[in-house]
Amino acid sequence: MKKSKITPRAYLFPMPVALIGANVNGKPNFETLAYVGIVEANPPMISIASWETHYTNIGIKENGTFSVNTPIEDLAELIDYCGIVSGKEVDKSEVFDVFYGDLKTAPMVSLSPLSLECEVVKTFKIKEIVDVEKGHEIFIGKVVNTYADEKYLTEGIPDITKFKTYTYSLNNYWKVGEKLAAAFEIGKNYKKKK
Numbered sequence: 124m125k126k127s128k129i130t131p132r133a134y135l136f137p138m139p140v141a142l143i144g145a146n147v148n149g150k151p152n153f154e155t156l157a158y159v160g161i162v163e164a165n166p167p168m169i170s171i172a173s174w175e176t177h178y179t180n181i182g183i184k185e186n187g188t189f190s191v192n193t194p195i196e197d198l199a200e201l202i203d204y205c206g207i208v209s210g211k212e213v214d215k216s217e218v219f220d221v222f223y224g225d226l227k228t229a230p231m232v233s234l235s236p237l238s239l240e241c242e243v244v245k246t247f248k249i250k251e252i253v254d255v256e257k258g259h260e261i262f263i264g265k266v267v268n269t270y271a272d273e274k275y276l277t278e279g280i281p282d283i284t285k286f287k288t289y290t291y292s293l294n295n296y297w298k299v300g301e302k303l304a305a306a307f308e309i310g311k312n313y314k315k316k317k
Contacts (some may be wrong), residue, residue: 155206
């Protein structure tokens with residue numbers, strides 16, 4: 124099979140879509156991000172990368188907290204809106220019905236099937252590591268609490284088939300499909316070719 128060399132980019136498929144919440148000047152603000160990842164399982168830690176000039180960053184640094192809210196298809200329009208407009212120009216505090224957990228400064232979305240309440244453990248700018256003029260700020264947050272609606276759980280665990288989340292890729296949102304195979308099981312069928 125012939126491979127074509129294409130423009131180098133950070134291609135990862137699929138990318139998550141997450142709605143990041145932070146209080147900025149005492150008001151809830153939300154930012155839509157795809158640069159979100161798991162850093163550690165125990166203790167549970169999440170990383171988010173937000174462009175250094177984004178308004179939400181102010182609140183994250185001000186309070187040392189943020190939330191990660193899982194989107195559902197029914198909220199796609201509102202979540203996209205939060206990625207289009209900046210809290211510098213538009214008050215996004217009333218876009219969603221919000222609630223707060225133990226940290227008191229990480230606004231979470233009531234209609235999100237799954238919300239992670241995070242406390243910042245490390246912050247750095249990518250330009251401190253790589254020679255770039257402008258870039259993202261990276262926030263690593265310890266997941267202090269997780270909130271989920273019962274209707275989205277199966278035996279106490281979030282069930283992706285129940286909450287119809289979606290992903291991001293090349294300026295489009297994509298629905299999550301059906302289960303392909305059981306992880307850590309399908310590989311047991313592999314037989315080395317002679």
